[in-house]
Amino acid sequence: MSDITMIRAAAERLKGHARRTPLLSSPFLDDIAGRKVLVKPECLQHTGSFKYRGGRSALSALDEATRARGVIAFSSGNHAQGVALAAREFGVPAVIIMPADAPRMKIDNTRALGAEVVLYDRAGGESREAIGEKLTNERGLTLIKPYDEPQVIAGQGTCGLEIAEQARAQGVTRADVLTCCGGGGLTAGIALALEAEAPGLRVRPCEPEGFDDTARSLAEGRIVANTQPSGGICDAIVTPQPGQLTFPIMQRLCGPGLTVSEDEALRAMKLAFERLKVVAEPGGAVALAAALFRPDEIAGDAVICTISGGNVDAAMFRRALDISL
Amino acid sequence: MSDITMIRAAAERLKGHARRTPLLSSPFLDDIAGRKVLVKPECLQHTGSFKYRGGRSALSALDEATRARGVIAFSSGNHAQGVALAAREFGVPAVIIMPADAPRMKIDNTRALGAEVVLYDRAGGESREAIGEKLTNERGLTLIKPYDEPQVIAGQGTCGLEIAEQARAQGVTRADVLTCCGGGGLTAGIALALEAEAPGLRVRPCEPEGFDDTARSLAEGRIVANTQPSGGICDAIVTPQPGQLTFPIMQRLCGPGLTVSEDEALRAMKLAFERLKVVAEPGGAVALAAALFRPDEIAGDAVICTISGGNVDAAMFRRALDISL
Incomplete structure (x- = not known):
């Protein structure tokens, strides 16, 4: 079972290999969200995602x-x-x-x-x-399973160690941390890291509408599946249901899930382009979309969110650029 | 006059304010260039450029x-x-x-x-x-002048301090460092920082064709101006001629300049999108273009380059995405 000791050990093994991604922000995004928005762009990780x-x-x-x-x-x-x-x-x-x-x-x-x-x-x-x-x-x-594997969860948790340290350096110790959530590897890993390193930061999984299996599972207190196993433009983070290992961790540590529309994910992609100068894929933009467009479902002066990946082709990126904000 | 002491003092003053941008890379870019390519994406700096x-x-x-x-x-x-x-x-x-x-x-x-x-x-x-x-x-x-001002040059030099440290951490101690060059503030600042911190790294300014005032000034040993003072899609880094303060520093420390076409800058923008997941503006992509498309004018196993900025509108970015590589 994954825990903070495994995450710290994974961080040691990843040293000099995984990239330490920065924590980005923009006053223009703060204005939209009505609070400070700190963005962890894992699209800048090797291979273009936290994976x-x-x-x-x-x-x-x-x-x-x-x-x-x-x-x-x-x-x-x-x-x-x-x-x-x-x-x-x-x-x-x-x-x-x-x-x-x-x-x-x-x-x-x-x-x-x-x-x-x-x-x-x-x-x-x-x-x-x-x-x-x-x-x-x-x-x-x-x-090597994609999320229901303790050492994979531990590896994704190293992103949480960085968030804890970088948020503290920016004076943020109490905030929701919105994650792009598929099977829950990143979400569970970050939640375990923050439990130990930054207990004032609470993880909340974000999903596209129609594929909100994690939000519903958390609300019902048991694993429930999506009606459709795959589909939509946020495919990178769509899985049939939360993992057997990841769900208990999320259930113990995470706040309520958030959902956004595909259109909101595309708008968040365009804002990431304009204001952060990073490339997000649709699934990688759902947490930023929630941070920007769900202000009433979030409390506090600051919100942290991941951009989980940037592996998007030019045609899909054009769709985002074509949206008027 | 700017020197390493001023750059180090500027770094102290910028601590907790300027972002430490990462040093990115992609095996796909290495394949194109025929050597390791390390990219310093200053488009991720606050306001979207090193400025x-x-x-x-x-x-x-x-x-x-x-x-x-x-x-x-x-x-x-x-x-x-x-x-x-x-x-x-x-x-x-x-x-x-x-x-x-x-x-x-x-x-x-x-x-x-x-x-x-x-x-x-x-x-x-x-x-x-x-x-x-x-x-x-x-x-x-x-x-506050844009480049011919000692404290401005010192501030841009802090980017060079980071390059020295990050390149060393990746085992690169001898390489050309290609900079996007307008008036020469970034180029001169980085050159001063590397002289002190990483003497095996040599700066070479990069410019768009038709606006190669710095390359020609270095070749002739005196400041010469562009025939046209402004224009083209790389406007962010086009200035009439090298600065009075920046040129002597570049003349003492820099290798020969490199020039690329606007089309090559756009191709580099698309590759930065595909492989690094960052947004570059045309002028900000000229050094990456030189790293990728001028392999015969560069020596060594590795090359480092800056992306100086990412302030590009959607229409221009679409032009880059439309290019077939």
């Missing part, structure tokens, strides 16, 4: 012989790239099982990072689990 | 009574915003004299940061110097 933290944490926690046989992951996007880069850095094989209809750019990027990409037909009869199990048994690969 | 460093340095170096009377600057863009924010932080008046045909967004932003914007007709008979002199005399304002 590298968890991938590197998990790989570096394996014993050398196990790691040398290689790793395997199921992912259509950011987790794939995080694991692929970490594996390349260790010089070990990575097999990534991706749906054949995943965005071309994400497949290409994962391959370019040295991973062996195995495509499966999402609509057809092929089970990715069956493909994965076969490869795992044949080659002795270790599965 | 805040110089503005804050200059204002913080004034004695309190002088500062309280207020400051004045001539600028159509980034320097205006840097000075305006610094003045607001000190709670003192700032008057910015801007051409009436400056981009609306830059005028609005400067006003929104609390400055009094005085517009003059660039094409007509009005001399901005006459307007400025009148205001200065009436109100006892202090002029």
Whole structure:
């Protein structure tokens, strides 16, 4: 089970590898939100999302012989790239099982990072689990799950250690910390880090409307699933339901979830472009959108939010730029 | 005259105010350049460009009574915003004299940061110097020049202190450091900082074709001007000629200048979007363009470059996104 000791150990292993992203702000965003807005742009992390933290944490926690046989992951996007880069850095094989209809750019990027990409037909009869199990048994690969894996949660938690320190340096010790939430790895990791390092900071998961499984699960006190397992433009952070490991952590430590519309996520992307000069993907912008457009659901003089990733293609980014604010 | 002692003092004054921007990289950019590319994204600095460093340095170096009377600057863009924010932080008046045909967004932003914007007709008979002199005399304002001012150069030099430290942490001690160069404040400041802190790093100014006054001045050993005083899409870094204070520093410390086309600057903007997830303005992308597209004019296993600013409107950014790489 992940805890603060594991997060601190992960931070040690990530030193000199994961990037320490800055904590950004803009008086123009403060004006919109009606309070100070501090933004942790994990789009600036290696591979363009926080997922590298968890991938590197998990790989570096394996014993050398196990790691040398290689790793395997199921992912259509950011987790794939995080694991692929970490594996390349260790010089070990990575097999990534991706749906054949995943965005071309994400497949290409994962391959370019040295991973062996195995495509499966999402609509057809092929089970990715069956493909994965076969490869795992044949080659002795270790599965790196995207969020329900203690060392992955610990790796994402290193982002929380940085938030605690950087917020304190800016004089913010009491605030909501809004996270972009899919399976809950980042949210749970940050929540554990803040519990120990900045108990006045409370994590609240943010999701797109229609995929608010975490918000509803927290409200009901049990894991509930989305009616649709995937879809929408915020795909990078959409999962069927909160994880078995992440949910109890979120239930214990997080405040109520927040939801935003896809249009609000696009507007937040444009404001991140204009005011912070960073590139956010739609799913990566939901927490900023909540910080800006849900002022009445947030208390206090300051709010902190993550931008979880920036892996967006030019066509989608144009859609955001075309919005008039 | 600016020197390393002034830069170190400026760094002390900027502590807790200027942002320490990270040093970014991407294996995809390394592949294009054929060497390691380390990028210092000053677009992430307050107000979206390195200019805040110089503005804050200059204002913080004034004695309190002088500062309280207020400051004045001539600028159509980034320097205006840097000075305006610094003045607001000190709670003192700032008057910015801007051409009436400056981009609306830059005028609005400067006003929104609390400055009094005085517009003059660039094409007509009005001399901005006459307007400025009148205001200065009436109100006892202090002029903050954009680059030919020792405390401004010292402020920009703090970016060089960070580069020295961050490059060393990544194992890079011998490399060219490519700077986006207008009047030479950033270039000279970084060169002075590296002379003291990282003597194996050599600064080389980068400019857009047609506005290569610094490259030609360095080649001829004397200050020569551009044939046209302004124009093009890289306007943020176009000045008529190198400064009287900055040129001798650049002449003593810098290697040969590099020039790139506007099209190459736009391509670099798109690659910064795709691979670094940061927003660069055309002028802010010329050094990255040189790092990527002038491999034969650079030596060594690594190259460092600045992205000097990211204050670009959506229409221009769309132009960059539309380029096929």
